[in-house]
Amino acid sequence: MLNQKKIQLATLIASILTLANAFVYPKGFIDWNIGLYAVGIVLLVVTAFLLFFSLFSAKQNKKAWLPALIGTAAYMAVLMPMTFVVNNLVFGKVAPWGWTAICTVLNFVFWLVLVLQIKKRTGDSSKKGAFVCILLLVVFFVVSAVNIYPNYMATNFILYDTTDNYYERMDGIEIYENTVETAIPMTQLHTMIEEHFNAPLPEGKTEKKVLVLGWDGCRADAMTLLDGTSVVERLLQDGGKAYIAYCGGANYPENITQATSTAPGWCSMLTGQWGASHGITGNGIEKENEQMSLFVTAIEDGYIDASAFYFSWDGHLTTYGNEIEYCNEKGYNTTWLYCDDDNMTADSALADLQQADCSDFIFTIFEYCDRNGHEYGYWNLNPMYQQAFADSNEKGNLLVDAVQSRPTYETEDWLILITSDHGGYVRGHGDESIMERMMFIVTSK
16 A cells, blocks of 8 residues: 555656646757756656656565666667657758657657556556546646747748748849859958959049948848848948858859858958868868968058957957967057957947048958857748847948948948858758858948
8 A cells, every 4th residue: 555655656746747847848958948958858867767666666566766767767768869760750850849849749658658557557546646647748748739839830940941942032032133053152252352442442532441241140041031121221222232152162052162150151251262272161270371361461462551350259269360460460450359249249340430540341240140040040930030130230230320420431432241151050050051051242332
């Protein structure tokens, strides 16, 4: 009788923990909240142990805790690989909501079987307890599904973010001067800037200047989100042009020669060369000074007196470490400012633009799209990615306002560029997919 109560208590606690996990596990996994995710895993382990303990106690095993530990270890060892395999068989690629949904289903089925097995071995006296446990398991399943559904709707990229659908979206964007097939290399940004510096000054202009608005992780098809107030449309309405461009060293579907990642992307634009030349084929590599960026070459070639780089990803300090040291030794008027966040990036560039003699070449990088892409998904129907695109445009309008508000604006020849270093797919980038490789260059001229 005592053993029966112990079994009922352990099973009931396991079921309550299961219900608690319905609130914790989906949010922790989908949002990449490490704390909640760890709590969810602990709850899974404890729940499994209690159910195994109840099962082996029902078999009159005096040392039920030992096989329960073994069963729990086996359960966890099987669950994660099985979740991965089933998820890929069902969805074709890892999806945050897919992982959670499959794990929920597998746990529900497995725990339900265990509860029924415990009931079978404890007899009719456990009917009421078993009913309560099964009811809680059903509630767990329903609550988990409810928690997963909003994220599924927001990040439904597995079903709709396909190559075919990507082409359809790109074909529907009217601002681009070219197509995916005729995309220009991202290195063309370097050429555009050099051509601007080399071109004769228009009548009435006395000085050339450049502002680059870099939107890390912004996909080329994000232009479906234009709403009539964006800085992109502002440049286009004033005679600018927009081009589809590619990163990775080769246009789709050729094999990439460098990762579709942050460091190689920006470095290719700033040097006008691909990774095979400048050596930055992925993140975390320090560039040698054989291939200098425009921050240096524009000064050494006599185009400008001062350059400035404002960014909030500290990886750039690694990429351009040698170059920063070189500029310090030469006494060049270069600014390399690592900012705490995108607000500080905007404020720093704004402060520069408000100076009477502002930097001649200002390069800013905003992380909104990349950060929200990594956290919530690179998908245009994802509200968080939409917000990131809106935030990027807000900062862009702020800085363009600052340019056009300069007292000397009428005598300055400005080139303003908006661009990205790579796209993204699901929650990452760096690989071969068209979603990761296509980016854009918007120019005011």
